[in-house]
Amino acid sequence: MRKAILVGLFAAALVLAGCNGFALGGDETPARTVTPAAVPTDEPTPTAVSRLAPGLTGQGVTDAFALGEAHASVLDDTSYSLHEEFAVEYANGTAYNRGSTDARLAANDSRYYVRQNASGLLFGGGAFTRKIWSNGERVLVADTTNNNTSYDSPSSVEGEPVRPREALSLDPTKRQQLYAYLGSVETRVTGTETRNGTTLHRVESTTVTNPAAFEIQWMNPRDLSLVAFVDSRGLVHEYRLNYTASLDGTPVDVRRHVRYTNLGNTTVERPSWYDAAIANVSTPTTTAG
Template identity: 35%
Template sequence: MRRGAAIAAVCLCLLSAGCAGLFGDDAAARETVTPAPVPTADAPTSPAQRAPGVVGDRVVNATALGRAHVAQLSNTSYRVHHTRTVMNGSGLHSRVRTRASVSAGYESYTATRTISGESVTAREIHSTWRDGRALSRTTVNGSTSAEVVADSRGIGGPPRPPRAALFFEPTFNGRLIALLSATNITSIRPGDEVIKQLYGVPLYRIKGTGSADDSAVATRPVDRVTNVSLSATVTPNGVVRGYALQYTVVNGTDTHRVTEILRYSDLGTTDVVFEDRQRTERHRNRTARPE
């Protein structure tokens, strides 16, 4: 957890300095490609090796990179954190925070999304996959509703696979492909020693400014997109460990500044802990304390 906090701190520091940091939203498209068997995510590779779809200082095939990203994450456990913040002239327009813990092969997961801001109805969505069943709980204005989203046996819910039952695409693959295809990539360089120590593996940093396709950057139709800045970190095996994206949206008389931050952490070491287990462990810790 310390490593994840450190990564987030470095990312936010770079963003606040006016630089796209190290590192989607409901509009992230779902990838349907069947992952092929690949080595363990973040396995050591030759320092000169580029990720699939990357040649020299160019991303020549964003789809190939996205496919490798999906395949690697399908074979390991991980945590994913995503935040999309939209600011307007008066302050916070909207913020969507999504976090999830996922086991290898999507055998189990927990995921939570919170939505806040002056232009939206505040809500929280919590979803789990456990023992072959997906449950979803939504809280709006203090009122909570729950439903069985899927059941692998078709009992009480449709027989959907775990990843398809989640309320968002945990690999953010569609968003990654769109951004890496549309952004004008300016450099692909090995990460510095600080970045290597934070992640524990060698990475490359992909930077880009401007966009060749505004519709791919914005998550909904707008008049114009400007000031696009992207910074992503990628392993030689193709795992996009995170990205930071900033851009300005102009729609009629409205102007909004959008920031997206995505990061993956604890690859191969994530333990999916459900709420009832958390409560049990907290109770056990309290009762175990000496008087």
């Protein structure tokens, strides 16, 4: 298989386009009478529900797919920075899996620089760092394990350089996570706040409707808290997910925190390790497709 550039440290197991339904009123029809009294002929007018963003109303998320697509559409058309932290830890603080991702991407992911760190028992107690850079024409990768760094310029089985967008094996917009998470809980809008002149709606989870969306290597997710901040375009500026689960019968705390910043103001520069990578990648490494 062709080498996957961005390591999938943990991702949602399901892609859901579900929605949290709500009723606008009953469907009963007033009984007809034989008295002279006037009988209503018009059905009650449903109470209007305000639309705050695609897939989001004042009552909560009604279409997780629409919201996720709107979120991704905003990011596709601009540069942005992504910061993500995640952890799966035992009660004594020992990490089964802990890491972070920092990414700077130009519009349409034409150029990017991504750095991922990971450590914990999942990696044998060691630490791993992957850095990937693209100028829109070629891709360079630097992998560091236990202070040893190797470089790569991935190519297809035909020997052709991998296209920069294809090298991003995970979608940095994280639309699929949003489908899965927001489509698997009941939500409500609990308020607003202003950041850099933009009004954000605070969306909080209330009840998990599909636990399977939160089960990766672990089971029985519980005590879940999900908070997201959404603007009127549908862009999810930030979301925080926390819950407890069981890993091989032992309780673990699962946390994920994702933020998008510097929209339209993110630059992608050549990394300091560029020359070392070029010097060590005179012949592209062929990877399976």
